[in-house]
Amino acid sequence: MLALSIFSLVLVSIYACWTLIVRSSQVGQRATAKVQRQRVAVRTIEEALFCARSFAADLEHYSFVADNGDDAFLSFAANLPQSFPRSGKFGDFNVRRVTFELERAPDGGRQLVMRQYPVLMDIDQDEKDHPLVLARGVEKMKFEFWDARKAEWLDDWSQRNTNSLPPMIKVMLEFGDPDQRYNYSVPHDEVARIVRLPTITVPALWQSSNQPGGGGAGQQQMNTVKP
Incomplete structure (x- = not known):
């Protein structure tokens, strides 16, 4: 026993x-x-920003748009490599508008999604309805933009500098646990990156009508706000 x-x-x-x-x-x-x-998630945003393009003669298609808040988003045109996520879907259309956005997830939480489409086309319904989910449980996304003239970070770039790209962008993401979103004692992870854009907005005087971004006449109109 x-x-x-x-x-x-x-x-x-x-x-x-x-x-x-x-x-x-x-x-x-x-x-x-x-x-x-x-x-x-952070690396995808960084890679897209490294490829950003802007032409002053065609801001209709190459505008840079950003907004902070509960439904924060960042949208711009970029010349993306073939290794970029979902590039195979777009074939040889490497210059695409990329939009990163926080939206409500099916389970009630929040998720960071990415949509993209060629700059001279409208976004297709499949991309609109089924964006690429970069991360779930993203509680907050915020951007700050470096103003070289004032030597300070700005929360709002689009209203003050609609005709130029910021030289640097600070990207801040706050991650929670999707399985513990109602447990407020669980700490959140904050990730911040400062990305230096390797390009500037090309002035209209540097362009001719047959160069990329030049001569917007005859081109299909595109909605540059968030889809």
Whole structure:
């Protein structure tokens, strides 16, 4: 009887240790997946900004639009590489309008999504209805723009400088846990990056009517606000 009791205690101890190991592994996997999603989301925004393009002679198609708030978004034209997400869908149309936006997720949380389409075309219904979800559980997205003349960060760039790209952009994302969004004791992760844009808005005087971005006449009108 004593031997059976000791054996039972050993089995319980082994099971408890095994359960602890499994739970620790699950927590570690979730943490790793969360960090990976954050890295991919931030990296995608950075890569798109590195490829930003703007032409003063055709701001109808090459405008830079941003807005902070609950439904924050960032929209601009970019000459994207083939390695950029969903490039295969657009074939040789490398110059596309890219829009990053916070919107409500099907489960009630918030998610960061990306939509894109060629600059001389309208967004298709599939891209509008099924954007690429970069990250779930994104509680906040905010942008700040460097004003070289005032040597300060601005919260609103589009109303003051609609004819130029900012030299630098500070991107801030606040991530929560999608599975713990009602648990306010769970801390949020904040990620911030400063991206220096490698280009400027090309002045109209530098362009001729047959260059990219020049001569907007005859081109299909495109909605440059968020889709």
